[in-house]
Amino acid sequence: MKENVKVFKTYWEKFGTLAIFVVMWCIFAVVAPPTFRSGSNFIQIITQSATIMLLACGEFFAILIAGIDLSIGSIVAFTGMITAKLMVEFGVNPFLAFLLGAVLGGLLCGFINGTLINLTGVHPFIITLGTQSVFRALTLIISNAQATFGMPKVFLQTFGGLLHGVSMAIVIAMIVAVSCWFVTTKLTFGRNLYVLGGNRDAAWFSGIHVKKHVLAVHTISGLCAGICGAVMAARLGAAEPNTSIGAETEAIAAAIIGGTSFFGGKGKIPNVIVGALILGLISNGLNMCSVPTFYQNLATGLLLIAAVSLDQAIARK
Amino acid sequence: MEALVEMKNIRKEFSGVVALDSVSFDVRPGEVHLLLGENGAGKSTLMKILSGIYTPTKGTILLGGNEFSELSPKKSKEMGISIIYQELSVVNDLSIAENLFVGKLPTKKWLSAIPVVDKAAYMKKAEETAKRVGLTKPVTTNVGQLSISEKQLVEIAKALVENSKLLVMDEPTSSLTEEETKNLFKIINELRSSGIGIVYISHKMKELKEIGDRVTVLKDGKTVGTKDMADIHSEEEIISMMVGRELQKTFFGEKDVEYTPENIVFKAEHISRKDGKTKDISFELYKGEVLGVAGLVGAGRTELMNAFFAGESYEKGDIWLNGKKVPVGTPYTSIKNGIAMITENRRETGIFPNFGIKENLVLVNRLLKSKWGGFYGAIHPKWDQELAEKEREEMQVKCSSLAQMITELSGGNQQKVIVGKWMAANAEMIIFDEPTKGIDIGTKTEMYRIMRELAQKGIGVIMISSEMPELLGICDRIMVLNDGRLKGILNKDEVTEEKILQTATM
Numbered sequence A: 001m002k003e004n005v006k007v008f009k010t011y012w013e014k015f016g017t018l019a020i021f022v023v024m025w026c027i028f029a030v031v032a033p034p035t036f037r038s039g040s041n042f043i044q045i046i047t048q049s050a051t052i053m054l055l056a057c058g059e060f061f062a063i064l065i066a067g068i069d070l071s072i073g074s075i076v077a078f079t080g081m082i083t084a085k086l087m088v089e090f091g092v093n094p095f096l097a098f099l100l101g102a103v104l105g106g107l108l109c110g111f112i113n114g115t116l117i118n119l120t121g122v123h124p125f126i127i128t129l130g131t132q133s134v135f136r137a138l139t140l141i142i143s144n145a146q147a148t149f150g151m152p153k154v155f156l157q158t159f160g161g162l163l164h165g166v167s168m169a170i171v172i173a174m175i176v177a178v179s180c181w182f183v184t185t186k187l188t189f190g191r192n193l194y195v196l197g198g199n200r201d202a203a204w205f206s207g208i209h210v211k212k213h214v215l216a217v218h219t220i221s222g223l224c225a226g227i228c229g230a231v232m233a234a235r236l237g238a239a240e241p242n243t244s245i246g247a248e249t250e251a252i253a254a255a256i257i258g259g260t261s262f263f264g265g266k267g268k269i270p271n272v273i274v275g276a277l278i279l280g281l282i283s284n285g286l287n288m289c290s291v292p293t294f295y296q297n298l299a300t301g302l303l304l305i306a307a308v309s310l311d312q313a314i315a316r317k
Numbered sequence B: 001m002e003a004l005v006e007m008k009n010i011r012k013e014f015s016g017v018v019a020l021d022s023v024s025f026d027v028r029p030g031e032v033h034l035l036l037g038e039n040g041a042g043k044s045t046l047m048k049i050l051s052g053i054y055t056p057t058k059g060t061i062l063l064g065g066n067e068f069s070e071l072s073p074k075k076s077k078e079m080g081i082s083i084i085y086q087e088l089s090v091v092n093d094l095s096i097a098e099n100l101f102v103g104k105l106p107t108k109k110w111l112s113a114i115p116v117v118d119k120a121a122y123m124k125k126a127e128e129t130a131k132r133v134g135l136t137k138p139v140t141t142n143v144g145q146l147s148i149s150e151k152q153l154v155e156i157a158k159a160l161v162e163n164s165k166l167l168v169m170d171e172p173t174s175s176l177t178e179e180e181t182k183n184l185f186k187i188i189n190e191l192r193s194s195g196i197g198i199v200y201i202s203h204k205m206k207e208l209k210e211i212g213d214r215v216t217v218l219k220d221g222k223t224v225g226t227k228d229m230a231d232i233h234s235e236e237e238i239i240s241m242m243v244g245r246e247l248q249k250t251f252f253g254e255k256d257v258e259y260t261p262e263n264i265v266f267k268a269e270h271i272s273r274k275d276g277k278t279k280d281i282s283f284e285l286y287k288g289e290v291l292g293v294a295g296l297v298g299a300g301r302t303e304l305m306n307a308f309f310a311g312e313s314y315e316k317g318d319i320w321l322n323g324k325k326v327p328v329g330t331p332y333t334s335i336k337n338g339i340a341m342i343t344e345n346r347r348e349t350g351i352f353p354n355f356g357i358k359e360n361l362v363l364v365n366r367l368l369k370s371k372w373g374g375f376y377g378a379i380h381p382k383w384d385q386e387l388a389e390k391e392r393e394e395m396q397v398k399c400s401s402l403a404q405m406i407t408e409l410s411g412g413n414q415q416k417v418i419v420g421k422w423m424a425a426n427a428e429m430i431i432f433d434e435p436t437k438g439i440d441i442g443t444k445t446e447m448y449r450i451m452r453e454l455a456q457k458g459i460g461v462i463m464i465s466s467e468m469p470e471l472l473g474i475c476d477r478i479m480v481l482n483d484g485r486l487k488g489i490l491n492k493d494e495v496t497e498e499k500i501l502q503t504a505t506m
Helices: A003-032 A039-064 A072-090 A094-120 A124-141 A153-160 A168-186 A188-198 A200-205 A210-238 A249-257 A269-288 A293-316 B043-050 B073-078 B096-100 B119-132 B149-162 B178-192 B204-211 B233-240 B301-309 B329-337 B359-371 B381-394 B411-424 B440-458 B470-474 B497-505
Strands: B005-014 B019-026 B032-036 B059-063 B066-068 B081-084 B107-108 B114-117 B168-172 B197-202 B214-219 B221-226 B264-273 B281-286 B291-296 B315-321 B325-328 B339-344 B427-435 B460-464 B477-483 B485-491
Touching: A003 A269, A003 B221, A003 B411, A039 A072, A039 A168, A039 A210, A039 A249, A039 A269, A039 B005, A072 A094, A072 A124, A094 A124, A094 A153, A153 A168, A153 A210, A153 B149, A153 B168, A168 A210, A168 A269, A168 B264, A188 A210, A188 B073, A188 B359, A200 B359, A210 B043, A210 B197, A210 B221, A249 B066, A269 A293, A269 B440, A269 B497, B005 B043, B019 B043, B019 B107, B019 B197, B032 B204, B032 B233, B043 B081, B043 B168, B043 B197, B081 B149, B096 B119, B096 B149, B114 B325, B114 B359, B119 B149, B149 B359, B168 B264, B178 B197, B178 B204, B204 B497, B221 B233, B233 B325, B233 B497, B264 B301, B264 B460, B281 B485, B291 B301, B291 B470, B301 B315, B301 B329, B301 B339, B301 B427, B301 B460, B329 B359, B339 B411, B359 B381, B381 B411, B411 B440, B411 B497, B440 B460, B460 B470, B470 B497, B477 B497, B485 B497
Parallel strands: B019 B221, B032 B197, B032 B214, B081 B168, B168 B197, B291 B460, B291 B477, B339 B427, B427 B460
Antiparallel strands: B005 B019, B005 B059, B059 B066, B107 B114, B214 B221, B264 B281, B264 B315, B315 B325, B477 B485
16 A cells, blocks of 8 residues: 555656646536647647746756756746847847847846855845846836837847747757756766755755855746747847736745645646646637636636645655 | 752663763752863763753652652743753844843733733743843843853743753853953852752863862762862862773874974864854874864864865865875865765765665765766766675675665664765875764774774874763873864874863863
8 A cells, every 4th residue: 555655646746737738728628618639729828828837847957956047937928028129229130139138148147146046145035025026117218117118120030930839939948958858967066956956055065055046046047037038029020127926936836736735845847838738728729718817817826726735745744 | 958959869871871870969949060071971961860951760850849750841941940051042033131031021910801911920020030040131122132152141040030040151251261260260250159050061161160069070970979169179180080991992002103304194284164163273293193182062063074174164274185285166176076065964964765775885085087077977887786785795884775765774874974985085094083973882993993094094183072981992182172273283192181171171
């Protein structure tokens, strides 16, 4: 009996999130109109989830070391705005603008988060709550609270268009996800994060430089948000200063539904991706059933609580 | 005279381990009863039974004419017992007066209906009590602004407010200056003459004669005896009551250690800490020896190691490992250079509870093989597996598989995994901080054997321990620390428990 529980536990840790996804899909397949079951709708679900995936990958790192990053929604708006401004107002080449605005901008925002956390010793929740406001305010200041339009076609197509019928957002999200997966499973740095998340004091005595890793984690989280900023701007065709407000909560939800432990040290990128897909699935399925948006929030909230409770219950067995 | 409290034939077992065995202890009104014994002798367990935190396995407690087989913290308080622990439990953000009445503020009826706090009443009582214990600061002062000795007076005043008849003081003078100690003794004398019974736990031999009426010595959970202080004529008499237990099996090396310069494994010179917890300590560690570090809690043993291993509060001093100067920096630099430290709190700073045995074994090795200060390197599952298997074999870790979670292992086996982790990281010197804390006798013996084997292989072994028999049983030399200073290094031929205690309190 006890052995069976153990075996179940191992399988649940590996495939639990996927199981939730499959079960939910089956429920919608029965309840929702037939168009839900079509292949093109499945691709639609994935496409809808792409930006959450990008953010959830970064957020995963922060949660993995028992921290959190609340500023990513604001970083999306900030980097999107800079990228757009560089192209529209300064005529910078779209790819250079992406590198400077999205990549470098995101890295810098994350670097600031990490440095502040290390210097002050204040919990990341508070620091990133602060920078959330700061980055959002900076976005509003540089944009004068106006959206920026008229980005070059090349940019819109590269980051918001289609590649052989597949959305570029998905292609980018997959590249980021695979890189993150590689880093967390194949490199010492990634494994160190699990060590750090498991027992921070023991990690220090085992020779892991805690502060450097915290800095790196937040820089990665900022980078993911920065890339998401470019994708977001390209998809909307405009850099909106008020975009992605509250996106961090969705990213956290995706990571947690994907089995990432809020206490750190546990979690896997593929599951986080599935977690993001589950969020996309819910909104898509409920849309198909013509359920209003506020009910969708209700469903997402309840699912989050249910998934984590189930996880706890199984872990305690 | 009838006793305030009488504990009779108390026995306490913790999952089969006997902590107290038919211990009897009583306190009379108006006396200071000294309770002595080494670390782990059972003093705190006995006091925790008195305060109702632990339930005795056997035995009775006679208190206020009633016989109890167990107490609860509430009951104990009601019966007039107050304990002042070494870690004071005052609330820093409240005033002195508020601290005295935490949870029991007097109330009065407002408009003869609504109960409100009667500030005038408790302020008056607070002022009276503060005066009685010699607190000169106004009772509206925040406790956070008081010195440690003043906080202690607040604790005593708290007990007086509760009308305590029995006051237990656990090492009250451990962080007091001489002047403050004198003042405390004055107050203790006043309490004594007002008929309050006091249990006084201390390690400071000098003050015992001055303050005590009777003394009870515990050893290995048993009462050695209770004596009137008037019958005791020297410190040595007390010390010999505390020690002198049967020696356990010894684990010395086959060959004598050669104390020659070319045999030095590790050398520390003039290590000092900014916070003053280590003051100018120099020592050498020789090939093949196990160097013990003795001293009471708070002597600065762990602090010394942390200063050069982790750079904690490091001020100055140099270290050499096998003739090569090692910079003092972070644990990473120390580990990279071959120094490892096995910390005291296995659960808090040793194991990684989210991992299985394999990961716990290989993680430092992997870190050292990586570039950029442990950041960049590839994971090789096959190497990890081989390394983990080798270390499990070597350390004889009892487990079902390498994938088993480390939290499922016994304390001793967890400890073996931790040692294995450092062996896998090619440590040239390992510092063991209380390595046998909380592990069973069998595994203890195995730990001794492991340490001895490491020493034999030429790895430097330092062992911090609070257990005298263990120090005497396996160490070639013992460094005795007190108050951050090195008091002396004793050789195994000359060392006895008495000598260690004498050196420490010198």
